[in-house]
Amino acid sequence: MNKKLILGLALLVLAMGAVAGCGNNKEGAATNSQPAKKVLKVGAAVVPHAEILNFIKPALAKDGVDLEVVVLDDEGQLNPALAEKQIDANYFQHVPYLDSVSKEKGYQFTVTAKVHVEPIxxxxxxxxxxxxxxxxxxxxxxxxxxxxxxxxxxxxxxxxxxxxxxxxxxxxxxxxxxxxxxxxxxxxxxxxxxxxxxxxxxxxxxxxxxxxxxxxxxxxxxxxEEADSPYANVVVVRKGEENREEIKKLDKALTSPEVKKFIQDKYGVAVVPAF
Incomplete structure (x- = not known):
């Protein structure tokens, strides 16, 4: 009976060790896995804004941001969408236009980056x-x-x-x-x-x-227009959200040397970098 008891206890200890080992492996797998990316929804006009945003998607993904580009049939709805928190930012307008609609609608927005000029x-x-x-x-x-x-x-x-x-x-x-x-x-x-x-x-x-x-x-x-036009197209967010980590990463990517080259190579005289 003593031998059977000792054998049973030994098997129990081995089983508990195996369970503990599985638990440790799970913890190790969770530790080694990549943290979930933060989703950032940015409303944009089709050309060139959405094209530029899609160009920076891979860079932002490496930086932990899952960029979702939102294109609406009526780009005039991109400011209401931002105000209603359907999107996190928009990129389709210049400051004089933003100022005029903000005065009319009472939007509480702020500009975080100047990206390009489209000479009219x-x-x-x-x-x-x-x-x-x-x-x-x-x-x-x-x-x-x-x-x-x-x-x-x-x-x-x-x-x-x-x-x-x-x-x-x-x-x-x-x-x-x-x-x-x-x-x-x-x-x-x-x-x-x-x-x-x-x-x-x-x-x-x-x-x-x-x-x-x-x-x-x-x-x-x-x-x-000349390249010194004051009508730079800008990134716009709700006031108070300009310091969000994802927004800062977006602005950094949009004003990178890689984006400047992309704009110059793809659009020539039609779109001029503003940074």
Whole structure:
């Protein structure tokens, strides 16, 4: 009986050791596994914003951030989506546009990084030089306040019109034109529809993202903004969240030398790095 008791105790000790060993292996496996990535949802316009974000996905993944790029049919909904916490950040707009909608809607947003400029340009399917524009030519321009001002300033810099001085808040309409030698007629069009309007007008001032999306060669612009444009496209987050670790990693990746080269190689004159 003693021998049987001793044998039983020995087997029990071995069994307990095996269980403990399995527990230690599980702990070791958990310790050696990678920590879960933090999901970061960023709303973006299709071109070039979403393309640039998709380019940095692998770098962010290595840095522990699972970047989810959110593209909406109506990019005008990207600010409401940010306000309603459907996304963590957005990247599709410049500061004058952000300021204008924030004043209207009361958004509490802040800018965390300047990434690129899309020089707005003047395009035409009917003339090859501004000197060919006839009196009374029809010109399409964006109908949102900040881009309408931007378009009119571009036309002024190229000698087609003159605006009254001291226009505040990046806002102007054709009513602010004080000199119009060619008596140009202006048609205010939703920015997303400007490329479609080209066959029906003598010329149009169009944002480069819509030109790229419509597969139009940006080099075909008769003239465009200079690279020092104040309309840099920015990363926007809710106030108070600018110091989140994931946001800082996003900004660092978007303003890296690799992204600068990607932008220059892929878009040429159509998109200019702003960092």
């Amino acid at each position: 340009g003047f395009y035409s399917q009917k003339v090859k030089a501004t000197g060919e524009l006839k009196e009374g030519a029809q010109i399409a321009i964006p109908n949102n306040p900040s881009n309408e001002y931007r378009a009119l300033v571009l036309l002024q810099k190229n000698g087609l019109i003159k605006l009254k001085e001291d226009i505040p808040d990046f806002k102007a309409t054709p009513r602010d034109i004080v000199d119009n030698p060619k008596k140009l007629n202006f048609v205010e069009v939703d920015a997303a529809q400007l490329t479609r309007s080209l066959p029906d007008v003598d010329g149009a001032v169009i944002n480069t993202n819509w030109i790229l999306e419509a597969k139009i060669d940006p080099k075909s612009a008769l003239f465009r």
